[in-house]
Amino acid sequence: MNYMPLAAGAVWSVLGELQTILAVVFGLGMVIFFHELGHFAVAKWCNVHVERFSIGIGPIIWSHQRGETEYALSVLPLGGYVKMLGQDDMDPNQMTSSEIAENPRSYSSKTVPQRMAIISAGVLMNVATGFLFFAIGYWNGVLEPAPVVGGVRAGFPAWEAGLRAGDRVTAVNDEPIRSFVDLQEAILLSSGDLKINVDRGGKALPNPIVLTPVKASPGRSIGVIPAVxxxxxxxxxxxxxxxxxxxxxxxxxxxxxxxxxxxxxxxxxxxxxxxxxxxxxxxxxxxxxxxxxxxxxxxxxxxxxxxxxxxxxxxxxxxxxxxPVRKLGFWMAMGPIRAIQSNSPAAQAGLKVGDTIRAVDGLKPGEDIDPLSLPVYFGRKGGQTVTVMYSRATSGGTVEGQCELVPNADLPGWMESPDSSTSPLTIPSIGLGYQVQNYIAKILPGSEVEKLGGLSQLTKITKIELLHREPGTGKPDAWGNAETPVELPLAAGENATAEEAEPNWAWAFDQLQRAPGRKLVLHFEDGKTTGTRTLQELELEDDWFLWVRGFNPEIWENERVLLRAQSLPEALTLGLATTRKVAFSIYRSLRKMVGREVDMESLSGPVGIAKIAYKVAERGFVELLVFLGILSINLAILNFLPIPILDGGHMVFLLWEGITRRKPSITVINWAHAAGMVFLLSLLVFVMWIDFFVSGN
Known part of the structure; x- marks a missing residue:
């Protein structure tokens, strides 16, 4: 065998990864460099003695003396600093030293406006370079996720309002949407209702879709995912x-x-x-x-x-x-309706959330028809009248009702799979989502479950284990490593809500369909005892088939849109607009974090930022450039927050001095710097904890 091609491929792969890593290191270093360069340049312009210009903090690993300034690289790439005579964050006493202030080239001897210019120069440089990064990016063309809906989570506002996979969002609250990132920001940072303009099938819907986002992690959500x-x-x-x-x-x-x-x-x-x-x-x-x-x-x-x-x-x-669908040999009990789409056949027929379907064309779910097959039943009845019997809980007791509806002919059944153990199973053709209970309604005659015994009507399934039949011989399946046992829990957690107290059986059923090479271990309880039953082989349905045919869902390329300026003025305009949008988004994000409207876990620390930068750099230099622009604006705004040690904290002291005509006392400065240092170190520990234990970085 000729191993040279394999060796060459390995070498090129390593070189490619090394190139990406170097691009990330260089890019992040440039963001820090430009910030410190702003301080340095204005300090020199104001004739301040700059003792050291360092990229990185902590112990110095390399330095070079040129003129009066030492240029250094420090071990921790978490920032940088410009050390000036009369200004040292590690020694705040210099700020109030009268001896140093007598030196005309010291920072503390300069006027308040001069010191303000020096302090704000780093932030202004980051804003300027961020703007240039954006402009250069749009001049070359930036690939961003297209503002196209790839999927809609059942029961979420987008689903209830009738948004569909394939819809293109063109505006939110009259603000143009150019990418899915724009859409996410518009939702996350919004307040109140959203007015969403949509193109469907190449044509604009006559009226905007109005909906109210719900609180979800990391913030407000309407339940949409990007298209692939x-x-x-x-x-x-x-x-x-x-x-x-x-x-x-x-x-x-x-x-x-x-x-x-x-x-x-x-x-x-x-x-x-x-x-x-x-x-x-x-x-x-x-x-x-x-x-x-x-x-x-x-x-x-x-x-x-x-x-x-x-x-x-x-x-x-x-x-x-x-x-073919794998059948278990039993049907589960029908649960209540959990969600209804507006203006859908179900809504027009008068069905409501909380109702329970008792019969469909005379067929009783759980007795005459598997509740899980209702999406297929209605899908096959497109354009025909279907009679639905239902029960409804009222203040006066449970009442029975009947309605007729006509399913949409262009929406087949089981097109939307539950994405969590509490998501409703949808019937797309009538716009309804419902729960299937996790206790048995009927054991099918002649099934393996009947032969094994131990399970009966009202037996509750609390967990399913998916195990490989012959460990050591399995190929990767939908769960990745086919050798590793998979558990599908069907019991409520300690803090479960009323709806979560009985998870949707449809979710577990959908998951086990994707691993036909595994046997099933059913964990059950019947009110008296608990036990398990193992199903080695599952029979296949004769007339029920899945839309899923076995592609790994992670293999697909994202749908992207190329945003490219047609002229230099347009590139500059786009760069300026993006700078403004990013800055405003950061401000709103901070405000919502303070108001606990956005989870703190959405933050990223140094490891998370580096990981994101690496992924972006893999897509191309232009994408990395835009990311560095976003990072530059972040650095500018966060560094100008009124926190001691940061530039914003220094600006607060300068404002105080400018108004009162006297410098803050050394006691105030020392306490403020100590508090600022504790805050920043605590924040660093917190985001590092998020990186390693929450985000999995």
Whole structure:
């Protein structure tokens, strides 16, 4: 075997990582350098003796004396400093020393306006360089996440208001939205209702969508995620493209990094009109999800655009079988409605949150039909009238009701999977989300569960374990390492709300569908005893199929939009607008943190910042430049907060001196510097704790 290509590939990989690391170190160093350069330049202009110019703090690892100034690199890259005669944060006594003040080149001998200019120069330099970073970035073109909805969390305001995957947000409260980052900031930093303008299918909706964000981590949220494309990224291990045991693994040929799915061709019998189903174009995962959910019961040919050896794109047809649902041998009990979309068929029929569906066209959930299959049932009834029986709790007791509704024909069932153990299961075609209880309503005759015994009606499932059947032989599945046991808890936590007290069984059911190579261990209780039952093999449904066919959800490239100025004035205008927007966003973020409207855990320390910078640098130099612009504005604003030791604290003392015509006493300065040092060290410890123990950095 020729190992030279492998060795060369490893060398290039290491060199690429080293180049990225050096770019990050250089970029972060430049942000600090420009800040200190501002202090240094104005100090020199004011004829102040600068003793040391240091990038980094702590012990010096390199220095060079040039003229009267020592230029140094210090061991901790957490900042920098310009040490001037008469101004030393580590020795605040210099600020009030009359002996030093007699030296005409000392900092303390200068007028208040001169000292204000020196102190504010670092902040102004960061604002200026941040503006230039933005302008240069937009001149070259910046790729940012597109303001396109990739998914909507069931029960959240966006879902209830009717936002859909694939919608493009164009404005929030009349402010233009250029990227998903703009959208996130507009939501996070807002107050009150949001008026959202949306393009759907290339056309603007006639009226804006009005909704009220809810409190979530790290702040206000409407429950949307960014869009991803159908292009497979350049991942290191192609084995991770397909999850073990899923339909994609059984495709006619393997999917490869760089492949882009451009269409789907449903196979099988003609449709109800006797016509062959045409090719369905797809560009986003939202498109892929909709088509696969609509034709889940059909084998599918994926039309894949792939670059050939000569670099030209070719279209490859890859056949993928259906993905049958794994059945457990029992049905769970129907739970209440948890969410309803406005203006949906469910809302128009008079259904309300808290109602419980008792029958659908005479079929009772839990007795005649699996509650989990209701999304599929309604999806197949698109355009037809469905009769729904329901119960409703009132002050006078429980009442029964009946209504008729017509499901939307263009929204198939099980297109939206619960994303947490408390998320409702949605019926997209009628705009309703409901809970499936985690206790058994019916044991299916002849099932493995019936043969094992021990489980019966009203038995509560408290946890599911997914275990590999033959440890040591498993390929990676949806859970990553197939050898590691996976637990799906279905019991409420200590601080659970009323809704969380009974987690949604639909979430666990959806999760276990994605790991067909694992056996199930059911943990249960029936009010008297607790126990477990192990299901080695699960039977497959005959007429119920998943839209998920086994792609690893982490392989897809994000949908991005190129923001590029067409002229130098436009680049400068965009740079100025972005500087203003970032500064205002930081101010609002700080205000909301003080008001506990944004979680403190959203902060990042040195490790978190370096990690973000590395990820950004991997995407390209321009993206790193824009990130450094954001970091520069952050440094400018945070450094000008009225905290002793920081520039803002020095400015407070100078304002006091300018107003009272006398310097603060040495006692006040010493106490203020001590308090400032304690605060900054505490903040550093806190953000480092977030980096290592909260964010996983």
């Amino acid at each position: 494309t159908t292009e497979i990224g350049q991942i290191d291990d192609p084995v991770r493209i397909a999850d073990a045991g899923m339909a994609i693994e059984k495709a006619s040929e393997a999917f490869l990094p760089g492949d882009r799915i451009v269409g789907l061709q449903p196979q099988g019998e003609p449709d109800a009109d006797g016509k062959q189903i045409p090719e369905q174009p797809v560009r986003l995962i939202a498109d892929l999800r909709r088509v696969l959910a609509t034709y889940a019961d059909r084998e599918m040919v994926y039309l894949v655009e792939r670059k050939s050896a000569d670099g030209k794109p070719t279209v490859v047809r890859i056949r993928v079988p259906r993905q």
